[in-house]
Amino acid sequence: MQLFFSRICTKIVILSLLLGISAATALELRPKQQSSSEGYYTLRWEDSGKEITTLEMSPSSDFGTIETQYNVVGMSQISVTGYTNGQYYFRLVDSNGVAVGNPASVTVEHRSLEQALQLFGVGCLLFLILVSILLFGPRQKN
Amino acid sequence: MTEVTLSSQWALLIVVLFGIAWIAFGWWLGRNNRTIDDFMLAGRNVGFAFASATAMATWITSNTTLVAPQLTYQFGVWGMIGYSLAALGLILFAPMAKRIKALMPHGYTCGDFIRKRFGFIAWLIFLVISLCYALGWLVSLGMAGGILLSALSGLNYFFGMSAILFICVCYTLLGGLKAVIATDFVQTIIILIGVVLIAYIGISEIGLETIYDNVEEKSPQLLNLLFPAAIMFLFNNIFFGIGEIFHSNVWWSRAFAFKENIGKKAFLMSGLLWLPIPIVTGFAALAAFSLDVFPPSADMIGPLIAAKILGKVGAVFVFIVVFSALASSLDSLLAATSDLLTKDIYKGLINKSADNAHLFKVSKISIVALGFFTWLLCIPKVATLGALLNFTGAFVASTIFPIVFGLYYRRLDGVTAAFAMALGTLSGLLGFGFIGFYVAALFSCAISLLVCLIGLMIKNQKFDWQTLSE
Numbered sequence: 001m002q003l004f005f006s007r008i009c010t011k012i013v014i015l016s017l018l019l020g021i022s023a024a025t026a027l028e029l030r031p032k033q034q035s036s037s038e039g040y041y042t043l044r045w046e047d048s049g050k051e052i053t054t055l056e057m058s059p060s061s062d063f064g065t066i067e068t069q070y071n072v073v074g075m076s077q078i079s080v081t082g083y084t085n086g087q088y089y090f091r092l093v094d095s096n097g098v099a100v101g102n103p104a105s106v107t108v109e110h111r112s113l114e115q116a117l118q119l120f121g122v123g124c125l126l127f128l129i130l131v132s133i134l135l136f137g138p139r140q141k142n
Numbered sequence: 143m144t145e146v147t148l149s150s151q152w153a154l155l156i157v158v159l160f161g162i163a164w165i166a167f168g169w170w171l172g173r174n175n176r177t178i179d180d181f182m183l184a185g186r187n188v189g190f191a192f193a194s195a196t197a198m199a200t201w202i203t204s205n206t207t208l209v210a211p212q213l214t215y216q217f218g219v220w221g222m223i224g225y226s227l228a229a230l231g232l233i234l235f236a237p238m239a240k241r242i243k244a245l246m247p248h249g250y251t252c253g254d255f256i257r258k259r260f261g262f263i264a265w266l267i268f269l270v271i272s273l274c275y276a277l278g279w280l281v282s283l284g285m286a287g288g289i290l291l292s293a294l295s296g297l298n299y300f301f302g303m304s305a306i307l308f309i310c311v312c313y314t315l316l317g318g319l320k321a322v323i324a325t326d327f328v329q330t331i332i333i334l335i336g337v338v339l340i341a342y343i344g345i346s347e348i349g350l351e352t353i354y355d356n357v358e359e360k361s362p363q364l365l366n367l368l369f370p371a372a373i374m375f376l377f378n379n380i381f382f383g384i385g386e387i388f389h390s391n392v393w394w395s396r397a398f399a400f401k402e403n404i405g406k407k408a409f410l411m412s413g414l415l416w417l418p419i420p421i422v423t424g425f426a427a428l429a430a431f432s433l434d435v436f437p438p439s440a441d442m443i444g445p446l447i448a449a450k451i452l453g454k455v456g457a458v459f460v461f462i463v464v465f466s467a468l469a470s471s472l473d474s475l476l477a478a479t480s481d482l483l484t485k486d487i488y489k490g491l492i493n494k495s496a497d498n499a500h501l502f503k504v505s506k507i508s509i510v511a512l513g514f515f516t517w518l519l520c521i522p523k524v525a526t527l528g529a530l531l532n533f534t535g536a537f538v539a540s541t542i543f544p545i546v547f548g549l550y551y552r553r554l555d556g557v558t559a560a561f562a563m564a565l566g567t568l569s570g571l572l573g574f575g576f577i578g579f580y581v582a583a584l585f586s587c588a589i590s591l592l593v594c595l596i597g598l599m600i601k602n603q604k605f606d607w608q609t610l611s612e
Contacts, residue, residue: 037371037578038216038217038371038578039363039369039371040215040216040440042439042440068360070436071434071436072436075438076438077438077439078436078437078438079215079436079437079438079439079440079443080436081215081216081361081363081364081440082218082357082360082361082362082363082364083361083363084362084363084366110363110369110370110371111370111371111374112370113368113370113373115370115374116370116371116373116374117373119373119374119377119581119584120373120374120376120377122377122584122588123376123377123378123380123381123584124377126377126381126584126587126588126591127377127380127381129591130234130384130542130543130546131234133546133547133550134234134237134238134546134550135237137546137550137551138550138551
């Protein structure tokens with residue numbers, strides 16, 4: 001009986017270690033692909049046990065040029081912003097400077113300026129109507 | 143970056159001291175409350191200084207301390223300017239406050255106006271809009287209290303959220319609107335000093351030129367004045383802010399409570415004083431690129447920057463300022479929503495013969511019930527509540543033109559007003575779903591105006607203004 005439990009426990013320990021190892025290697029930067037119409041977006045990754053220190057951004061998929069490095073020590077998610085139209089690639093880097101996990105790509109395509117200016121015009125018109133009523137509207141009580 | 147900067151012992155001490163001070167102050171102010179007018183409307187006798195301070199402090203909320211930096215971080219210069227233009231809500235409410243007081247000298251809630259002016263159906267639609275908005279705002283404030291206290295100190299979310307709700311419920315219950323207005327006055331002074339100090343230290347330590355250069359290099363879109371989503375956001379935020387103020391009983395109760403001829407001046411002054419606050423809090427977000435601080439979630443950028451700039455000692459100050467900002471809005475919303483529940487729901491629908499002494503008791507029970515219900519909804523810490531607040535823009539902006547036409551023109555009838563609010567809300571929700579949160583209020587307001595204009599052309603009701611003063 002004792003031997004049986006001992007074998008079971010050993011199997012559980014081995015299985016846990018294997019799961020632990022597989023969890024550590026399964027670092028995934030998510031979402032792998034996304035698009036943004038506003039130039040801001042969020043990237044997430046699981047706590048893999050590795051010491052992730054930096055998130056690198058490059059305009060090319062081979063990461064030949066690193067344009068921005070974000071300090072992400074102790075984080076598992078980051079909100080980045082202010083991107084112009086284009087395709088951007090991201091990857092996580094550990095404390096030894098080695099890239100870990102998968103790269104992710106984000107396509108930024110801002111909304112049409114024409115559409116934005118039309119809505120701006122509608123907003124201006126509504127605002128003028130509102131102010132006119134408040135300033136020059138009738139004041140009778142009876 | 144995500145490490146806490148204030149020890150939990152310090153945070154606990156501040157919360158306990160603040161709690162005791164505010165609750166004792168509330169009891170002292172409310173010891174002479176005898177009638178429902180004393181409790182709900184501070185005896186309808188609030189002077190200029192207190193009136194301006196309460197309007198300003200209530201409008202400085204988790205939105206100003208969290209969302210203004212978030213929107214600057216996401217929309218850049220237009221985000222900062224657009225958010226500060228929410229002050230137009232207060233400024234444009236100034237002439238309306240005078241009109242409201244003149245038309246309804248004995249009024250209690252905005253629901254009173256809608257019911258008398260537009261009838262039962264419009265009143266029901268309005269109540270749904272108003273209660274959805276109030277509940278969304280209350281829950282987001284409770285949650286923001288918990289999240290901020292846990293971000294800046296070692297206190298957990300549940301404790302922070304429960305503490306801020308408990309303190310605000312206690313002093314609102316003991317002192318009524320009088321306590322809300324008086325604590326708002328003190329909180330305004332704390333908030334103003336805090337915001338100015340944080341901005342001064344931030345700019346002097348980092349430098350304007352460094353901030354500009356880093357944003358230009360790392361996030362150039364934030365400086366682009368032709369940033370399409372940000373351009374769309376500008377008027378959307380203005381109408382969201384106007385809708386929030388024009389429809390909400392938080393502001394109507396103040397219009398009723400302020401002395402004759404005080405409302406207009408007080409709202410104008412509070413709007414002008416509020417205008418630069420989001421510029422200052424929003425500007426802090428642009429320092430993220432110089433300080434190498436990037437948040438896990440965009441709405442955490444404000445406190446993270448403040449804690450980074452000010453360090454451990456400064457975190458105490460940030461903690462007090464944020465706590466004051468949250469409390470000043472939470473208490474006002476508790477008081478105003480309980481008025482709406484007491485006068486509109488209880489007296490209007492459940493017990494029409496209830497006298498003032500009975501309503502006084504119901505008002506107090508409503509505050510406790512509302513606080514408890516908010517606490518229950520805050521516990522799960524639903525992450526989408528921030529989005530829910532923006533979602534309410536579709537609701538509140540639909541009420542702007544029905545209320546304004548209803549106050550100034552006799553022609554607008556109840557059916558048109560009901561349709562304007564319902565169709566406006568629907569189109570705002572469609573805009574929210576198909577384009578983004580930054581067009582919901584604009585769509586809602588535009589369709590609501592269109593329906594009002596059609597109604598004004600088709601019908602010619604001759605409303606008797608005297609009905610409102612009865």
